[in-house]
Amino acid sequence: MEANLKKRVVIIGGGYAGVSLLHKLKNERNIELILIDKSQSHLLQTHLHKYISGHYSLDDITFNHEKYCKENSIEFICEEVSSINYKDNYVISRENLLYHYDYLVIATGSVSVFPSQIKNVIEYTKDIKRIDNLDYYRSKFQKLLDSSPHNSSILVVGGGVSGLQIACEMAYTIKAKGLTKDNIQVTLVEGMDTILPGMDPFLIEKSIQRCEELDIKIINNLFASKILEDSIILSNKEEVPYDILLFVIGAIGNNIANHDKKVEENPRNQLIVDDYYKVNPYDNVFAIGDIVQAIDTNTNDFQAPTAQASRMQAELTAKNIIRDINGDTLIINNISNKGILIDLGGPNCAIGRLLNINLSGRIALWVKKLIYSLHTKKFN
Ligand SMILES: Cc1cc2nc3c(=O)[nH]c(=O)nc-3n(C[C@H](O)[C@H](O)[C@H](O)COP(=O)(O)OP(=O)(O)OC[C@H]3O[C@@H](n4cnc5c(N)ncnc54)[C@H](O)[C@@H]3O)c2cc1C
Known part of the structure; x- marks a missing residue:
């Protein structure tokens, strides 16, 4: 033509x-x-x-x-x-x-999504889908790790796949640096009665186990109702302090x-x-x-x-x-x-359910890496 x-x-x-x-x-x-x-x-x-x-x-x-x-x-x-x-x-x-x-x-x-019903949500949170905001969170996290932290807190609001992956990755990095939850506590806040709501029970069970291993505190059945400069107010009026706040609710x-x-x-x-x-x-x-x-x-x-x-x-x-x-x-x-693969932090831990087969550990991570390289090889 x-x-x-x-x-x-x-x-x-x-x-x-x-x-x-x-x-x-x-x-x-x-x-x-x-x-x-x-x-x-x-x-x-x-x-x-x-x-x-x-x-x-x-x-x-x-x-x-x-x-x-x-x-x-x-x-x-x-x-x-x-x-x-x-x-x-x-x-x-x-x-x-x-x-x-x-x-x-x-x-x-x-x-x-940043629902306007949550007071101040726009002022104190940033869309993680923008590169400049990712830089902001990366640099805040590095500074916190390097600051000899004590009683510090990272709050991830939203216990779906994105929130879970972020919480696990940060908690893993904290542990790998020799720090504990007394230094930095990672907390995952999910409004439903479980993290990964609506997903396969195998994925939920394995994810909760991994959160326990990484000392991630899970708060279920409560919503963020108001955001302040260094804390959030939950739907039961409880106030939870934060040094870093990530909002990943959809x-x-x-x-x-x-x-x-x-x-x-x-x-x-x-x-x-x-x-x-x-x-x-x-x-x-x-x-x-x-x-x-x-x-x-x-x-x-x-x-x-x-x-x-x-x-x-x-x-x-x-x-x-x-x-x-x-x-x-x-x-x-x-x-x-065809299914889902979820990274649970660190070099060896992922879970998934592909074509009705449960996957965990290195195999799940290997499949996830394969998908990553198949997509990114277009650019090499
Ligand atoms: C933290 C996180 C983890 C995730 N993990 C997984 C996972 O493990 N597995 C999975 O399958 N999915 C996952 N997802 C979902 C997946 O990333 C999205 O479904 C996918 O990126 C959607 O691709 P897209 O091309 O539709 O949109 P995007 O990737 O958002 O791309 C949209 C593009 O459009 C451009 N654009 C927008 N508006 C305009 C405009 N008006 N003019 C010009 N350009 C414009 C933007 O700059 C952008 O480049 C995850 C998402 C997040 C946030």
């Missing part, structure tokens, strides 16, 4: 979903690829706990878009998209520049201002897509990753927003864009969750 007959595919967002899609489409000769991301780098959120703890460097968790795109003949535009004109097929950036597309893929991910879709009333969103700001990950009613617009509400074809429930789901959605969407260009029938959503 001649250069001017190439189809222009614009991808907004180079996270797990966007990068995986680029990788699948980069060798298609009849496609011109453009990545627009407001950030210079792809941030590997799955491993940010290892950056906060000091075990990984910035190079281990960020991958430069410019370099990857240059090496693969992809145009990279470092700008924030502020609106989409679905009818006339173009997006507009904050700088007021206009980019036309034949196909658009929205892969803008999610942002952490995420909502990072949606671009939606001025098109035809485009449907759910209350979590996610775009509702059809069986082909298309954004109704626009036939040439797809959405993938944390920004979408999509169905898990095995459980018929909504897919959890994970890197795994983002990658599978990107693979399917790459095939469907190629099929659409060629006039072939599209492949219907066939994505189901």
Whole structure:
């Protein structure tokens, strides 16, 4: 196909979903690829706990878009998209520049939730999904470790996978430095009656055991209701002091201002897509990753927003864009969750449940490392 007959595919967002899609489409000769991301780098959120703890460097968790795109003949535009004109097929950036597309893929991910009912939550907490905030937490943690601490406290609010991984990694690092809970107490606050609420009992049991090993205190059934400069007030009025506070209670879709009333969103700001990950009613617009509400074809429930789901959605969407260009029938959503792997701190401890098989220890960690290297080798 001649250069001017190439189809222009614009991808907004180079996270797990966007990068995986680029990788699948980069060798298609009849496609011109453009990545627009407001950030210079792809941030590997799955491993940010290892950056906060000091075990990984910035190079281990960020991958430069410019370099990857240059090496693969992809145009990279470092700008924030502020609106989409679905009818006339173009997006507009904050700088007021206009980019036309034949196909658009929205892969803008999610942002952490900070409910306004929790007083002062915005003043005293930071979104761990931003690199500058990760630097803030990493440096605070290092300073605390080096300060001969006594009766210090790290509070992680949110006992889901992200909160648990961060708490374990920090507690492991404290122990590895020869410090105890009398020096720094790590506490995990979870509003439900268990950490990892709703997950497999094997994962819950192993995680609680690991928290005990690492002297992590778990507070269940209580919510943070107010944040002060150096303490939080729980829903039972108890005050818990902190030196470092991390808030990891969930995420909502990072949606671009939606001025098109035809485009449907759910209350979590996610775009509702059809069986082909298309954004109704626009036939040439797809959405993938944390920004979408999509169905898990095995459980018929909504897919959890994970890197795994983002990658599978990107693979399917790459095939469907190629099929659409060629006039072939599209492949219907066939994505189901294959399982989960959770890092429980340190070089040897992880757990998981993959394809209904329980994994723990070195095997789980090895599989997690394999997934990490399969994703990051795109950039080497
Ligand atoms: C602490 C933590 C641990 C996790 N652990 C796991 C795990 O073990 N396994 C797992 O499968 N998942 C895990 N996840 C979830 C996983 O990281 C996410 O599901 C995944 O990153 C989503 O990918 P994405 O591409 O949709 O979004 P993101 O990775 O968030 O990428 C979105 C991109 O879009 C860009 N962007 C956003 N808005 C705009 C705009 N308007 N204009 C231009 N660019 C824009 C952003 O800069 C960003 O680069 C974890 C998440 C966290 C926070």
